[in-house]
Amino acid sequence: xxxxxxxxxxxxxxxxxxxxxxxxxxxxxxxxxxxxxxxxxxxxxxxxxxxxxxxxxxxxxxxxxxxxxxxxxxxxxxxxxxxxxxxxxxxxxxxxxxxxxxxxxxxxxxxxxxxxxxxxxxxxxxxxxxxxxxxxxxxxxxxxxxxxxxxxxxxxxxxxxxxxxxxxxxxxxxxxxxxxxxxxxxxxxxxxxxxxxxxxxxxxxxxxxxxxxxxxxxxxxxxxxxxxxxxxxxxxxxxxxxxxxxxxxxxxxxxxxxxxxxxxxxxxxxxxxxxxxxxxxxxxxxxxxxxxxxxxxxxxxxxxxxxxxxxxxxxxxxxxxxxxxxxxxxxxxxxxxxxxxxxxxxxxxxxxxxxxxxxxxxxxxxxxxxxxxxxxxxxxxxxxxxxxxxxxxxxxxxxxxxxxxxxxxxxxxxxxxxxxxxxxxxxxxxxxxxxxxxxxxxxxxxxxxxxxxxxxxxxxxxxxxxxxxxxxxxxxxxxxxxxxxxxxxxxxxxxxxxxxxxxxxxxxxxxxxxxxxxxxxxxxxxxxxxxxxxxxxxxxxxxxxxxxxxxxxxxxxxxxxxxxxxxxxxxxxxxxxxxxxxxxxxxxxxxxxxxxxxxxxxxxxxxxxxxxxxxxxxxxxxxxxxxxxxxxx
Numbered sequence: 001x002x003x004x005x006x007x008x009x010x011x012x013x014x015x016x017x018x019x020x021x022x023x024x025x026x027x028x029x030x031x032x033x034x035x036x037x038x039x040x041x042x043x044x045x046x047x048x049x050x051x052x053x054x055x056x057x058x059x060x061x062x063x064x065x066x067x068x069x070x071x072x073x074x075x076x077x078x079x080x081x082x083x084x085x086x087x088x089x090x091x092x093x094x095x096x097x098x099x100x101x102x103x104x105x106x107x108x109x110x111x112x113x114x115x116x117x118x119x120x121x122x123x124x125x126x127x128x129x130x131x132x133x134x135x136x137x138x139x140x141x142x143x144x145x146x147x148x149x150x151x152x153x154x155x156x157x158x159x160x161x162x163x164x165x166x167x168x169x170x171x172x173x174x175x176x177x178x179x180x181x182x183x184x185x186x187x188x189x190x191x192x193x194x195x196x197x198x199x200x201x202x203x204x205x206x207x208x209x210x211x212x213x214x215x216x217x218x219x220x221x222x223x224x225x226x227x228x229x230x231x232x233x234x235x236x237x238x239x240x241x242x243x244x245x246x247x248x249x250x251x252x253x254x255x256x257x258x259x260x261x262x263x264x265x266x267x268x269x270x271x272x273x274x275x276x277x278x279x280x281x282x283x284x285x286x287x288x289x290x291x292x293x294x295x296x297x298x299x300x301x302x303x304x305x306x307x308x309x310x311x312x313x314x315x316x317x318x319x320x321x322x323x324x325x326x327x328x329x330x331x332x333x334x335x336x337x338x339x340x341x342x343x344x345x346x347x348x349x350x351x352x353x354x355x356x357x358x359x360x361x362x363x364x365x366x367x368x369x370x371x372x373x374x375x376x377x378x379x380x381x382x383x384x385x386x387x388x389x390x391x392x393x394x395x396x397x398x399x400x401x402x403x404x405x406x407x408x409x410x411x412x413x414x415x416x417x418x419x420x421x422x423x424x425x426x427x428x429x430x431x432x433x434x435x436x437x438x439x440x441x442x443x444x445x446x447x448x449x450x451x452x453x454x455x456x457x458x459x460x461x462x463x464x465x466x467x468x469x470x471x472x473x474x475x476x477x478x479x480x481x482x483x484x485x486x487x488x489x490x491x492x493x494x495x496x497x498x499x500x501x502x503x504x505x506x507x508x509x510x511x512x513x514x515x516x517x518x519x520x521x522x523x524x525x526x527x528x529x530x531x532x533x534x535x536x537x538x539x540x541x542x543x544x545x546x547x548x549x550x551x552x553x554x555x556x557x558x559x560x561x562x563x564x565x566x567x568x569x570x571x572x573x574x575x576x577x578x579x580x581x582x583x584x585x586x587x588x589x590x591x592x593x594x595x596x597x598x599x600x601x602x603x604x605x606x607x608x609x610x611x612x613x614x615x616x617x618x619x620x621x622x623x624x625x626x627x628x629x630x631x632x633x
Contacts, residue, residue, distance in 0.1 A: 053123045056209035060159055061123065063202045067102035069190070070166040071095060076179040077169030082419040083348035085282040086223050087318035090146075091165060097150035098162045122154075129155045130213035134220065138270050142322050145272070149220060156213075157220040160206025164227035167199030171234045174414060176475045193235070193543065200235050203228040217257050219275055225250045226282060229289070234478075237545035238296045247293055250286060251302045259283050260308040277321050281349065283310045284356035291359040291366065295433075296486065296549075300370055305363050312356055312624050313349045346398045351419060354395060357624050358426050361388050365430065368437045377441040385434040391623050392427045399423060414474045421466055422479075425487045428459050432491055453498055456491035457525075463488035464532045467539065481539045482546060484532065489553040492529050496560035499525055503567040526564065533557055 053061070063070075074095050078088045105118045134155070136145060149158050170192040173179060180190070203224060210221055229246040236242045254260060259279045263271075271279070287310075290303040364384045368377050401424035435452035467480040499522065533554055540550045 053120075054127065054209060056205040056212070057123055057126060057156060059205035060156055060163070060202050060209065061105075061119065063163055063198060064098075064102040064105060064159075066195075067099055067106075069195075070162065071099055072179055073166045073169040073173070074162060076173060076177065077165060080173070080177075080413065080415045082415060083351040085226060085285045085352070086161075086278060087321045088348075089318055089322055090142075091161075093146060094149065094158050095162050097154060098159055101154060101159075125152050126154055126156055126159075127213065129153045130157075130210055133214055133216040134218035136219070136272060136275060138272060140272050142274055145275075155220065156206040156209045157218070157224045160203040160210075161220065161224045161227060163199045163206070164203040164224060164231050167196040167203070167231045168227065168234060170196045170199070171231075171478065174474050174477055196231065196235050200228070200231050203231065217253055219257075219278065222250075222253055222257060222259070222282065223278075225253055226286060233289075233293075235545055237549065238293060239549055240545075243293070244297070244299075247290065248302060251290065254283065254286055254303075260303070260310065262310055274321055277314060280310055281313045281352055283308070284313055284352045288355045288359040291362045294366055294370075295362065298370065301363055301366060305360055312353045312621055315347055315349055315353065317347050317349075346396075350396075350399055351423070353620055354391070354399065354423065355426070357391055357620055358388075358430060360624065361391070361430060362433070365433045365437050368441060369433070378438060381434050381437045381441065385431060387623055387626065388427065388430045388434065391620065394620055394623060414470070418470070418477075418479055421462075422483065425459065425462065425483065428455060428462070429487055429490075431455055432459060436494075453495060456495045457528075459487050459491040460495065460528060460532055464528070464535050467535060471539065476539050476541075478544060478546075481536065481541070481544060481550065484536045484539065485546065485550050485553060488532050489536070489557060492532050492557055493553070493560060495525060496529055496557055496564060499529070500560055500564035500567060503564050522568070526561065529557065529561055533561070 075092070078092055081088070084091070101122060105115055105122055129152070134148060136148070147153065149155060170190075207221070207224060207228060210224075225246075229243075229250045232240075232246045233243045257279075260283060262280075263276070287303050287305075287308070290301050293299075294301040361384055364380065368381060399420065401420040432452065432455040435449055435455060439449050439452065463484050467484055470477070470480055502522065536550060536554055540547060544550070
């Protein structure tokens with residue numbers, strides 16, 4: 001699962017990278033730093049890395065002493081990660097190849113001469129492999145492809161990919177995860193942020209070395225680019241320039257390899273089928289990450305849909321992507337609806353598909369929010385809102401968040417619970433954004449949109465309650481703090497502004513009961529927003545990479561709440577009575593209120609368009625294709 005976001009600082013500054021054109025030096029400012037003592041089981045190299053080895057390759061190989069910890073983290077991450085673009089069996093095979101290489105360079109008998117010779121030979125093999133373009137003929141089978149990446153053909157990209165996944169695992173796994181409790185890798189032994197910073201430094205060096213040795217791009221280098229971007233986002237944060245720059249480099253390489261477009265005819269493609277499907281999955285992940293980053297930073301997307309025609313990833317398992325039975329082009333041509341057949345089994349591609357679809361719809365909202373609204377913007381947003389609702393209703397139940405499951409968290413995977421919750425919040429946030437866009441296009445105040453305020457309350461209460469329950473069962477997580485910041489705070493700011501405007505407006509309006517617009521009474525809403533602020537204060541870690549983002553938004557919320565409170569204190573008792581303190585729902589009944597809102601017919605928008613004339617039920621592929629061709633009508 002894609003971890004969420006980042007910004008701020010590490011416990012120590014991340015290593016400047018060769019790709020950033022900064023003077024080369026080792027991690028954490030030391031001229032010749034030792035590897036951090038991660039775990040007693042992590043042996044060190046018998047001899048230093050020979051000075052004759054390229055400095056970039058040196059930085060990659062210097063991480064191999066951590067192979068036992070790297071292996072444990074990657075294997076556990078592949079067990080619990082909901083989805084990733086590269087099929088997990090392939091990543092596991094690459095890990096085994098790197099493990100084998102690391103053990104050869106660190107013999108158990110501690111023979112220094114053997115270790116030095118093995119390390120020098122390894123460096124020479126990697127340099128030779130990287131000096132040649134990675135040529136993948138159309139008819140190449142998976143086993144043959146794997147041989148191009150391992151053994152004497154081991155490439156720097158392969159090692160860098162494994163190290164990047166290990167870094168993401170170190171930050172993405174919960175503190176209460178079994179991998180830490182059962183192996184002794186607790187916070188006293190493993191500094192997870194420092195470890196992730198080292199893995200990021202090594203992955204940057206692997207990219208720089210690979211591009212220096214051979215200027216041709218290849219799929220494995222692009223996989224590394226993506227994982228390195230995610231790791232940069234996790235280490236440095238959403239607002240970091242490094243994150244923004246890495247996003248640009250990833251998308252540049254994606255365009256350069258023409259991965260933004262499906263082949264016009266699959267039979268004419270020179271790429272084996274399993275690589276084409278991985279390219280589709282990688283594009284879906286990159287596209288979704290681009291829209292997420294754009295939404296947080298308020299910057300235009302770098303990967304606009306109008307120039308891309310990639311389909312949804314197929315609804316098949318990771319194993320089937322790599323299985324010979326699915327690598328025949330004929331099987332795809334003869335089963336055009338393979339990607340949308342109804343199946344009760346959950347696949348990693350399910351999450352990639354719905355997030356790709358949601359990102360496509362989010363781009364429409366961003367185009368109105370960040371662009372110039374025209375006369376057709378309102379109808380465009382309303383059609384988009386209908387498609388969002390149709391996409392949510394088309395989801396199978398095993399992908400949907402269920403409020404009841406919070407009562408039985410101990411019996412379900414916390415990672416699956418988080419994935420479902422975040423998907424539900426994505427859906428609510430999309431609908432919330434469409435209502436904001438409608439206010440923007442109609443030049444109306446946000447506080448006058450009842451549906452916007454109700455959706456805002458749903459986001460606030462869901463994020464606050466879910467994060468509290470999750471932390472109680474599994475401890476604090478970067479995902480829970482990020483969830484409060486990205487989903488709870490933006491909606492809380494709208495509610496707080498409406499709260500203040502309602503109070504200030506009540507001073508001048510003697511007859512209109514403005515508080516009827518609010519989904520809760522003034523006091524209850526103020527208390528709920530204060531709870532959200534307190535929850536974020538308790539969860540957020542000052543060393544978190546996104547702490548600066550949390551602080552800015554929380555300070556804004558505090559100012560809005562203070563403004564509302566001061567306006568209320570300045571009002572006379574007679575004016576207060578005119579605001580109408582009748583409660584629409586007590587705090588204990590908020591879940592009931594949310595359920596009632598879901599059944600509210602006023603949430604039904606305009607007709608969905610061409611889908612109405614189609615035979616139902618609608619599939620994700622139907623909605624996706626309809627969005628591509630008809631959303632701009």
